[in-house]
Amino acid sequence: MARVSLSRGKFVVLAAKKSVGDLGKAELEGKRVFVRADLNVPLDKEQKITDDTRIRAAVPTLKYLLDNGAKVLLTSHLGRPKSGPEDKFRLTPVAPRLGELLGKPVKKLNDCIGEEVEKAVAEAKNGELLLLENVRFYKEEEKNVPEFAQKLAANADIYVNDAFGTAHRAHASTEGVTKFLKPSVAGFLLQKELDYLDGAVSNPKRPFAAIVGGSKVSSKITVIESLLNKVDVLIIGGGMVFTFYKARGLGVGSSLVEEDQLELAKKLEVMAKVRKKTVLLRKYHIVGVYQTCYIREEALLELGKKLEVMAKEKGVQLLLPTDVVVADKFDPNANTQTVSAEAIPDGWMGLDIGPDSIKTFEDALKTCKTVVWNGPMGVFEFDKFAKGTYSIAQTLAELTPQGTCTIIGGGDSVAAVEKAGLAEKMSHISTGGGASLELLEGKVLPGVAALDEK
Ligand SMILES: Nc1ncnc2c1ncn2[C@@H]1O[C@H](COP(=O)(O)OP(=O)(O)O)[C@@H](O)[C@H]1O
Numbered sequence: 031m032a033r034v035s036l037s038r039g040k041f042v043v044l045a046a047k048k049s050v051g052d053l054g055k056a057e058l059e060g061k062r063v064f065v066r067a068d069l070n071v072p073l074d075k076e077q078k079i080t081d082d083t084r085i086r087a088a089v090p091t092l093k094y095l096l097d098n099g100a101k102v103l104l105t106s107h108l109g110r111p112k113s114g115p116e117d118k119f120r121l122t123p124v125a126p127r128l129g130e131l132l133g134k135p136v137k138k139l140n141d142c143i144g145e146e147v148e149k150a151v152a153e154a155k156n157g158e159l160l161l162l163e164n165v166r167f168y169k170e171e172e173k174n175v176p177e178f179a180q181k182l183a184a185n186a187d188i189y190v191n192d193a194f195g196t197a198h199r200a201h202a203s204t205e206g207v208t209k210f211l212k213p214s215v216a217g218f219l220l221q222k223e224l225d226y227l228d229g230a231v232s233n234p235k236r237p238f239a240a241i242v243g244g245s246k247v248s249s250k251i252t253v254i255e256s257l258l259n260k261v262d263v264l265i266i267g268g269g270m271v272f273t274f275y276k277a278r279g280l281g282v283g284s285s286l287v288e289e290d291q292l293e294l295a296k297k298l299e300v301m302a303k304v305r306k307k308t309v310l311l312r313k314y315h316i317v318g319v320y321q322t323c324y325i326r327e328e329a330l331l332e333l334g335k336k337l338e339v340m341a342k343e344k345g346v347q348l349l350l351p352t353d354v355v356v357a358d359k360f361d362p363n364a365n366t367q368t369v370s371a372e373a374i375p376d377g378w379m380g381l382d383i384g385p386d387s388i389k390t391f392e393d394a395l396k397t398c399k400t401v402v403w404n405g406p407m408g409v410f411e412f413d414k415f416a417k418g419t420y421s422i423a424q425t426l427a428e429l430t431p432q433g434t435c436t437i438i439g440g441g442d443s444v445a446a447v448e449k450a451g452l453a454e455k456m457s458h459i460s461t462g463g464g465a466s467l468e469l470l471e472g473k474v475l476p477g478v479a480a481l482d483e484k
């Protein structure tokens with residue numbers, strides 16, 4: 031039976047999915063197992079892997095399957111290819127690193143469906159692994175087209191989903207394929223992530239902070255609305271910031287902005303202010319029912335000035351950077367200056383948060399007992415714009431031994447924390463950024479929901 035947990039008014043079905051560990055040699059030997067992993071690792075300009083966390087995280091499930099005599103067809107996406115195969119999105123760099131970690135050669139194919147795959151699978155011996163090409167080279171993957179899912183499934187007997195980082199996407203290789211392969215089970219990484227994150231965020235130690243940055247504005251800005259009902263402190267950084275600034279009417283130069291998210295950014299700021307007061311009303315038993323509700327500002331005024339002051343002190347803090355490091359071009363050697371958020375010059379782009387913002391964010395984080403972070407504070411890949419990200423990483427590393435639960439999620443965020451040498455100092459390194467935020471929202475992840483129950 032599925033375990034159901036009530037998370038702030040939403041039902042979240044989590045564990046008790048059938049696991050790869052429930053399948054033994056009798057079920058696996060000689061079987062063709064289609065494994066969906068998230069091998070979407072960061073690469074530099076020379077196609078060199080800059081952080082292999084996601085490859086390492088996939089190894090326990092793969093080893094288990096190979097040791098039990100399965101033939102493994104391993105699939106993943108890499109990046110966001112827009113129109114068919116592109117060399118920079120090939121999974122080619124992953125194969126040698128995975129081979130090293132598994133201690134056996136990994137044969138990389140140039141497709142994920144069709145004749146080449148059929149032939150390789152037919153020739154594969156028990157305990158061999160084939161790495162298929164980027165599944166997003168087919169537009170049908172993200173559209174979750176059943177005929178495409180069927181083609182992916184055609185070469186396999188069993189499905190294992192170990193792609194926690196992509197479990198929030200209902201794509202053909204994460205969701206559609208389960209309709210054609212039985213059993214469809216969870217891999218060890220997926221299980222581990224769900225177990226940890228459910229424990230940490232369904233009933234978090236408070237104050238609870240979320241830090242949202244990075245560049246996937248449209249994916250993540252929508253999560254913020256739900257987070258306002260969960261957290262006490264919400265910090266916005268990275269490329270996310272400029273959509274909020276622009277919504278406030280500020281000039282943002284040539285910084286990253288998603289125009290179609292401006293209205294939402296405006297609404298979120300208003301919601302944060304209103305929510306601030308709602309939290310306090312609940313705290314002081316003025317709102318008697320356990321439900322998320324927004325009290326209009328006027329209603330609060332009626333309850334007196336004292337309460338309003340307390341609300342400001344105790345409610346959800348939505349923190350945006352007050353200063354930014356701007357650059358005259360997107361380049362590691364760009365000219366830079368630090369300016370206030372109101373004074374981004376035309377033609378310049380914000381690529382990191384400034385020192386005042388770092389200080390404000392650090393002060394807020396030091397009061398927190400749970401912190402979930404997804405999305406770097408700046409373009410940390412360039413040294414000139416890495417300070418914001420590394421400073422926040424350092425602050426969290428210092429908070430962990432003091433009893434704060436620190437969770438870092440997302441391919442690039444984890445890469446940044448690894449690069450800073452601080453990964454070991456965090457409570458949990460998650461292979462999913464968007465996935466962990468959606469889990470935190472209380473959403474059922476489609477890649478998990480589709481798996482067989484025990
Ligand atoms: N101000 C900014 N402008 C443009 N890109 C940014 C900015 N700040 C951070 N980024 C970029 O965001 C990317 C990571 O975003 P995202 O994929 O959302 O994070 P994660 O992989 O951790 O989930 C990094 O490559 C970083 O360079």
Ligand SMILES: O=C(OP(=O)(O)O)[C@H](O)COP(=O)(O)O
Nearest residue numbers: 070195196440441462463464465
């Ligand atoms: O890198 C990923 O997500 P993340 O940036 O939230 O960690 C996953 O591989 C999902 O990729 P997607 O956001 O292109 O679907």
